[in-house]
Amino acid sequence: MKKMDESVRFVKNVWALTKSYWQSEEKKKAYLLLLAIIALTLGVVFMLVQLNQWYNIFYSALQNYEKEKIFSELFHFSWLAFIYIILAVYAFYLQQVLIINWRRWLTNEYIDEWLNHKTYYRLQMFGTATDNPDQRISEDVRMFVEYTLRFGIGILKAFTTFASFVVILYNLSGPLQFKLAGMDIHIPGYLVWTALLYSMIGTWLTYKVGNKLVGLNFVQQKYEADFRFAMMRMRENAESVAFYSGEGHEGSVFKKRFTLLLNNFWNIIKKQKQLTWLNSWYSQIAIIFPLVVAMPRYLAKEITLGGLMQISSAFGRVQESLSYFVDMYSSIAEWQAVVERLTGFGLHMKQVKQENAQQDLQRRPGATDAITATDMDVTLPDEAAVLQNVSFTLEPGTNVLIKGVSGSGKSTLLRALAGIWPYVKGTLEIPAENKLMFIPQRPYLPLGTLKESLLYPGTETRTDEELKQLMEDCCIGYLYDKLYMEADWSHVLSVGEQQRLAFVRALIYKPVWLFLDEASSALDEETEAKVYTLLMEEAQQTTLVSVGHRSTLNKYHQKVLYLDKETHSLYWQEQASL
Missing domain, CATH: 3.40.50.300 (P-loop containing nucleotide triphosphate hydrolases)
Structure with a gap:
């Protein structure tokens, strides 16, 4: 229940940070860019479907030694790949344009909020709960915009990819029939259920292994900022330190903060190492897993080599879309930490303004x-x-x-x-x-x-x-x-x-x-x-x-x-x- 409440709170925080730009004076341009990115992303998925069908035709031609068909399909692949590359490049380019526009607008909003009513001074003097507001504005805003758009488009692509390829995989896989305890078992489209089960297991394992990364990444950003601030502060007071010959004390402060940073970073590395083990096994097994489960139909000559390769490609796409959480878990953990920091920063600015408004x-x-x-x-x-x-x-x-x-x-x-x-x-x-x-x-x-x-x-x-x-x-x-x-x-x-x-x-x-x-x-x-x-x-x-x-x-x-x-x-x- 606690995890559910945290997830709901996280979604609300993301929406609170996001809606301001999409309701701003730049919303028309933003929506046009977003619609173009969505259209190009759907186009990329459509081309993946076309390339999946090409697998069947090309490998079947290879199996049957159809020379003219082979060269014809190689030419066919060339223009399919060309269209795919154009769509992918411009989807990326327009996404970066939207990121720049969004980041510029949101950064200006935070700067204005920070400077208005001398909030920067009150946070510095009295806002003990907020550390390194400069990092919140410069680094966290950038990361929030990039992650939010990347995950939003990624989820759309994962959903449309799943919707497109699950039908192909269902039709290609055929039924799985076997006897269990004297009963005839008939599972239509069994590869779809296999991909679903495979992805669910991977997602659950990833969550169990990496759920501590959110807190570790949150603390890491604080330690990094504190370490930079300590050195910046000495640079600003270099003459005073030199007069006092305080290099030893300053060095001990730097090393103490750096030690905290490194210790936490080691904990992150250990968790990421565990995730890398899991993701590596998961992704490598996913290469041969569809071939293994579809091999009985190929050996029974129920499908051609082209059909087998198309099944492998379609299974990979379905499994990839279902495993989006697995592949992006580490980045999602960073995204959650960024959202928490920005939400906290905005809340603290609002609190000091309210305190000022309520003063007697x-x-x-x-x-x-x-x-x-x-x-x-x-x-x-x-x-x-x-x-x-x-x-x-x-x-x-x-x-x-x-x-x-x-x-x-x-x-x-x-x-x-x-x-x-x-x-x-x-x-x-x-x-x-x-x-x-x-x-x-x-x-x-x-x-x-x-x-x-x-x-x-x-x-x-x-x-x-x-x-x-x-x-x-x-x-x-x-x-x-x-x-x-x-x-x-x-x-x-x-x-x-x-x-x-x-x-x-x-x-x-x-x-x-x-x-x-x-x-x-x-x-x-x-x-x-x-x-x-x-x-x-x-x-x-x-x-x-x-x-x-x-x-x-x-x-x-x-x-x-x-x-x-x-x-x-x-x-x-x-x-x-x-």
Whole structure:
């Protein structure tokens, strides 16, 4: 019963993942391609029937030494094979076209779902049940599309092949007559029942031997992704590892994850070895099995050599169609694992979105550009309090410096204002998102040219001369000649250089509110003074909200908002009282 429930759940999951594309704006093109593939597949089966009939005619001619008939049938075979090849090639080609279109559409859907409402961030920070979303989108989507279409077309071909050849085999096999316990036994079309019994035994044995492959393949993909992620993470933090001389620790982490991967892979190999033994015996016996069971009729001269060869071919086709599960079991196991991972990924994205929709923070636009929080509670995922029942207003034109001991929740407060921290209650009146800009301690620099990094996220444009002047003003002008160089700038530039580029970005966008989370911590005091002064002169409509510990920041802010870690509260300090 449990296995039945799992099978039903699997079919439902496949349908849930499949139907979105076939109900999308591309459905007409998709259905036309699918109909063409089905038509070509049926054509391939029809040609197999023609080739099966050819066996009888050709081998009978060989048996009777009919020279003209032999050469005539060889010519006949040539054009039958030619048509078969054309149908098979275009069936494969159109199937690949459909796979590309489907994968492109589904990948775009998952990317949009992952990026919308900052789901990627919430999964990373709070979605412990999802690992390696990049692999889900890049690898699992590809495998799902390929396997689903391959198995769908494969089942169609197996069914039509069975339906076409079972009649031929039934008519060719004739009745099996024998005595058992004094009774005359008469079994019409006995080769059909023989093929059915043979395939059922093979299918049952395959299932018993390989049913653990589903779980093993599921875990293997996770271990593979974890191993790749560990090495990728070291590459991204290569300098820090080098400073710490942490190669030994990193190596032990790599080897530990690789050992888990190998141990599981060995278990897969053992199961696949058992399946290979079974499939090899099964397929080799299937070659001679129809000849053995049909041999009595041939020796009794009830059928010709051509008839015997046609029976062997028809039996092979029937047995092959009935044994589709046997031949594809290993791939089906991988398919099931892929479906489980994609279904789980989609479910986890939906859960974090629901959690965000159900959060108790009422976020709404205010009548002015002021930011007002009322009765706000901010907690950690374990419900530990960060801020309790706090209310405050940030007025436009009044720069605010947020202070507090380490761990008091300064950065968490900024995340709550940005709308990316889900554990918030209360009311928040805040301007539209396009009026806000947040700069973290280590700014994000995307892959691409330096100019693309400066203009990120790309909603503003500037001429090269304008960028050159801004870069000079922010003490980073020496990088101007690299404006169109493509690189991973987060690894090429120091943190201080990255922070100066972030100030260039702020001067480009000039938001109404600019939140700086220790955004000048890697700058010397002289450069910090220069970029802050530049902001106040060139972006006079921008109000600054800074998180920082340096006393040098005081003069650029009119007020200080102090977070008390002990009482989970906050209060204002006037600059004059500092």
